Amino acid sequence: MAALLLFVWPGFLRADVQLPSGTIAFQRRADPGYRIFTMSARGDEIRDLKIAVEGSLAFPRYSHDGTRLAFAAKVSDRRQDLYVCEADGKNPRLIVPSPDAEIGGPAWSPDGATIAFAWKRDGNWEIYSVHADGTALTRLTNHPAFDSTPVFSPDGRRIAFTSDREGAGVGKDSHLYLMNADGSGVKKLTSGEDESAPDFSPDGSRIAFVGFTRGNADIWIADADGSHARRVTIQATFEYTPRWSPDGRWIAFETYLGETPDLFLARPDGTGRRRLTNDGLYSGAPSWRPVFLFVRK
DSSP states (O other): OOEEEEEOOGGGGSTTOOSOOSEEEEEEEOSSSEEEEEEETTSOOOEEOOOSOOSEEEEEEEOTTSSEEEEEEEOSSSOEEEEEEETTSOSOEEEEOOSSOOBOOOEEOTTSSEEEEEEOTTSSOEEEEEETTSOOOEEOOOOSSOEEEEEEOTTSSEEEEEEOTTSOSTTOOOEEEEEETTSOSOEEOOOSSOEEEEEEOTTSSEEEEEEEETTEEEEEEEETTSOSOEEOOOOSSEEEEEEEOTTSSOEEEEEESSSSOEEEEEOTTSOSOEEOOOSSSOEEEEEEEOOEEEEEO
16 A cells, blocks of 8 residues: 555635635734734634743744644744744744844745744844754855845745845835845845735745835735736735735735734735634734645555
């Protein structure tokens, strides 16, 4: 008997299924600080993963096989460490202890071997990578700009990220950039008013991001090379941190209707907008969990 690992998105099981399905991890206020929760893509079944790590936990991100979760744990005002745990929150492991510096949101390589993340280790935000076991820590960018929010392309060969390197400094506009996975070959992708927080579609053909229009943040989508950018959400509110569903049919994101964000979904064309949380507890940084099944043959 051979075991075959297949990717299955639950919505594919019936052709007429249109509603989102699956599990979304996110950060939520839970005094003191934040903790990591999960919920169904319908917005129900919310539960605390109860990860056994002290501090404020943030920026959860599932590995591409859905078995692990990377996150940052803030243990003091200036220090955040990078952790990996099982998808159910068990067995947390410290992989990057931070010397009194903040760490940004992690992103997995498609093969699950490497995690990219932003780090203010030397007083400036740069992009780093590390193996999932904590070895091979590598600095990928070395620029006075603010470099952040890295994400791997689905083929693992490139990393998109946010940078203000055209005019590094406080208040400067940021844009999306693309580099090889080893940090070489940096090139600019977008040239709008201000862009950040990229996320590749599962097939690698498109990229979702935050784009500003007259100072207001919305979700945008462009081709993977930055061309044909179009605005997906048109709201008089800040919307942030877009994350594609594993089947590419939905995008989860934060919306600031008040002082704290709640989570929403919309289709890539902006239709089907759905609210997932409504509790004033700061629900943000969504990450959609892929689903895999073992099939014997």
